[in-house]
Amino acid sequence: MPHSPSYEVRKKLETLRNRFQDKTIREIDCLVASIFNASRNAEAVGELIAASQLLHRLAGSAGTMGFPRLGEQARKLEIALQPLADKVVLGADREQIRRQLTHMLAAGLESQIVGLGDLLGSAEPVSTGWHQPRAFETCAQPVLLIQEPDQELAQLISQGLSLYGYRLRSLGPQEDWPESMEDVELVMVRDTLLQDENAGWSERLHSVPAICFSEAHDFTTRYRLARFGVDACIDEPQDIPALADRVEQLLAEGLATLTGRVMIIDDDPELLEHYRLVLTSGGLEVRALDDPSRLLAELAEFRPDILFMDVQMGHYQGPVLARMLRFQAEWVSLPIIFFSSEEDRDLQLDVLARGGDDFVTKPVSDEFLLRTARIRCYRARQLGKLVSLDSLTGLLKHGLAKTELNREHARCIRSGHDSVVAMLDLDHFKRINDTYGHATGDTVIKALSNLLRHRLRNTDIIGRYGGEEFVVVLPECSLDKAVEVLEALSQDFARLVFNAGNEEFSVTFSAGVAALNAFASGEKAIEAADQALYQRKRAGRNGVTVAIEEPPCR
Amino acid sequence: MPDTVLERILMIEDEPDIRTVAALALEDIGGFDLTTCESGTQALEQIDECRPQLILLDVMMPGMDGPATLKAIRDLPGYTETPAVFMTAKVQSDEIESYLAQGAAGVIPKPFDPLTLAERIRGIWNQDCTIG
Numbered sequence: 001m002p003h004s005p006s007y008e009v010r011k012k013l014e015t016l017r018n019r020f021q022d023k024t025i026r027e028i029d030c031l032v033a034s035i036f037n038a039s040r041n042a043e044a045v046g047e048l049i050a051a052s053q054l055l056h057r058l059a060g061s062a063g064t065m066g067f068p069r070l071g072e073q074a075r076k077l078e079i080a081l082q083p084l085a086d087k088v089v090l091g092a093d094r095e096q097i098r099r100q101l102t103h104m105l106a107a108g109l110e111s112q113i114v115g116l117g118d119l120l121g122s123a124e125p126v127s128t129g130w131h132q133p134r135a136f137e138t139c140a141q142p143v144l145l146i147q148e149p150d151q152e153l154a155q156l157i158s159q160g161l162s163l164y165g166y167r168l169r170s171l172g173p174q175e176d177w178p179e180s181m182e183d184v185e186l187v188m189v190r191d192t193l194l195q196d197e198n199a200g201w202s203e204r205l206h207s208v209p210a211i212c213f214s215e216a217h218d219f220t221t222r223y224r225l226a227r228f229g230v231d232a233c234i235d236e237p238q239d240i241p242a243l244a245d246r247v248e249q250l251l252a253e254g255l256a257t258l259t260g261r262v263m264i265i266d267d268d269p270e271l272l273e274h275y276r277l278v279l280t281s282g283g284l285e286v287r288a289l290d291d292p293s294r295l296l297a298e299l300a301e302f303r304p305d306i307l308f309m310d311v312q313m314g315h316y317q318g319p320v321l322a323r324m325l326r327f328q329a330e331w332v333s334l335p336i337i338f339f340s341s342e343e344d345r346d347l348q349l350d351v352l353a354r355g356g357d358d359f360v361t362k363p364v365s366d367e368f369l370l371r372t373a374r375i376r377c378y379r380a381r382q383l384g385k386l387v388s389l390d391s392l393t394g395l396l397k398h399g400l401a402k403t404e405l406n407r408e409h410a411r412c413i414r415s416g417h418d419s420v421v422a423m424l425d426l427d428h429f430k431r432i433n434d435t436y437g438h439a440t441g442d443t444v445i446k447a448l449s450n451l452l453r454h455r456l457r458n459t460d461i462i463g464r465y466g467g468e469e470f471v472v473v474l475p476e477c478s479l480d481k482a483v484e485v486l487e488a489l490s491q492d493f494a495r496l497v498f499n500a501g502n503e504e505f506s507v508t509f510s511a512g513v514a515a516l517n518a519f520a521s522g523e524k525a526i527e528a529a530d531q532a533l534y535q536r537k538r539a540g541r542n543g544v545t546v547a548i549e550e551p552p553c554r
Numbered sequence: 555m556p557d558t559v560l561e562r563i564l565m566i567e568d569e570p571d572i573r574t575v576a577a578l579a580l581e582d583i584g585g586f587d588l589t590t591c592e593s594g595t596q597a598l599e600q601i602d603e604c605r606p607q608l609i610l611l612d613v614m615m616p617g618m619d620g621p622a623t624l625k626a627i628r629d630l631p632g633y634t635e636t637p638a639v640f641m642t643a644k645v646q647s648d649e650i651e652s653y654l655a656q657g658a659a660g661v662i663p664k665p666f667d668p669l670t671l672a673e674r675i676r677g678i679w680n681q682d683c684t685i686g
Binding site: 012013016019020023056057059060061062063064065068071075269270273274277280281 | 569571572574575578582614641642643644650651654660661663664665666667668674
């Protein structure tokens with residue numbers, strides 16, 4: 001199997017990291033020796049200069065090489081030792097420097113210096129430092145790892161999940177987990193295989209989302225699995241739609257905590273650059289802006305989760321800008337946080353009343369800024385989801401789906417590309433609800449939405465239009481291609497097996513499609529797709545019908 | 555949108571490990587044409603061979619440090635406007651301020667993430683082009 005380029009890059013990085021590790025072990029030994037030497041012998045305090053330089057170098061490089069904790073510790077020690085090294089350079093009394101060093105070592109520095117080497121030894125296979133920005137994931141083709149002793153079941157799960165568009169890699173029960181787990185997005189493993197805690201899996205289980213197949217419901221077993229870092233327990237993995245739903249949830253949770261889009265507006269360019277650096281290095285996407293008059297244009301383009309703003313920027317006032325933003329419905333819910341050096345509570349309240357959400361008081365520490373931004377982004381995304389996404393399926397709600405449809409209609413008319421809208425409806429859904437109950441009906445709806453989300457492109461728009469009705473917009477896609485894709489989807493969906501009590505059943509859906517740009521409005525196109533859907537229902541369901549284009553209206 | 559696409563980068567960094575990682579990050583991931591130098595002196599000798607569109611410099615280097623190297627490069631004909639980006643293990647507000655005052659287009663704190671370095675450089679380049 002050919003590896004993707006990103007895999008190659010990751011491999012090379014791994015090699016480099018090992019080399020760095022070997023070299024740095026020796027360097028740290030020398031460092032420890034020379035610091036102790038300096039503490040015993042005033043003539044040797046000159047060695048502190050080189051020691052401090054090495055610490056500075058490690059502070060800068062260890063994180064990049066995959067040892068963030070070593071880097072942080074080196075930075076602390078550098079800050080502690082730098083004043084002494086400076087004194088050496090300035091030619092201060094050597095004996096006095098030596099005494100000061102001895103004192104510092106006794107006060108706790110000694111154990112920290114000796115402990116440096118340990119931070120290098122405890123390299124985690126996938127440290128967060130390497131993992132954080134997931135810019136890569138789009139081309140890395142992540143896989144799900146499955147280890148299930150029952151080969152038949154493993155096969156069934158692999159096939160079932162691959163219908164949802166996941167790629168699976170199956171491991172035999174005796175097989176060791178792979179050395180590098182960087183392309184593994186999620187692990188599924190049978191509980192009986194998690195016995196020997198000294199085996200390679202135990203530390204790796206903490207670094208990826210994990211589902212455990214386990215029929216044991218007793219406290220001891222479950223507690224043990226939770227301690228291993230298992231995220232979910234499933235006793236019937238053969239229920240593919242339920243399993244796929246859990247997989248989908250776990251993957252979505254992981255992504256949500258890692259990303260966030262922040263816009264900062266401040267008229268002080270240096271401060272702005274500093275904020276940008278702090279937030280970017282914390283893994284957030286940042287757009288920094290020093291000219292308030294470009295705010296609206298930049299907002300529309302960048303679409304941040306939250307906005308940081310100074311209270312006073314030249315002749316522009318932050319609170320007035322906030323009020324101005326609230327004129328537009330789309331920015332009413334955007335969280336705005338002000339930087340303010342005002343200690344005056346009344347003024348702050350006044351500002352909040354005029355459209356702000358919170359304050360951070362200047363000067364703001366880097367850590368505080370980053371944490372505030374992260375928490376705010378996370379909350380904003382959670383709330384945004386609640387407002388705009390359907391709670392059962394996680395797809396767009398009716399209203400928003402329609403807005404997006406109209407936006408794409410305008411876009412394809414303007415640029416002249418082909419786009420397609422499709423209406424989907426589950427066949428005989430009422431019968432499913434009546435026969436097996438609403439919970440089972442919900443499972444079927446979730447299964448179709450997961451399938452759509454997985455098999456369609458990220459740029460496609462998928463909404464839950466009504467009870468069992470879905471709308472799909474495929475931008476830059478020909479009608480033929482859309483029909484091909486939807487037909488494949490309908491065949492795969494029909495192959496999914498649902499469980500209700502002791503019964504197994506499968507479900508089909510019907511779809512009507514229309515070329516967006518052949519209609520005068522998004523509204524008209526959706527009506528046409530709906531008509532086509534209706535025709536498909538009358539013609540026997542389970543399949544795709546293309547709408548008749550409306551006569552050119554000019 | 556900038557008129558010109560960033561292709562050629564010159565990087566000056568005394569630490570071999572960081573040079574190798576950056577080469578990986580900028581060549582393999584970013585697809586840039588990268589020339590690396592281990593010192594300011596070497597950079598001054600090689601700069602005309604690679605004609606960089608952007609210069610990436612470590613701040614703290616033995617001999618000629620980052621700011622001194624940049625100053626020497628600025629004195630050469632043809633590089634007075636070339637965007638320069640400093641890499642530094644110390645990120646204090648006043649430090650950044652002084653680099654920006656010296657005409658740096660951006661500052662990248664160390665440690666940097668190799669997987670996103672190219673993207674950040676491209677971001678600084680685009681920003682620099684829109685302003686400049």
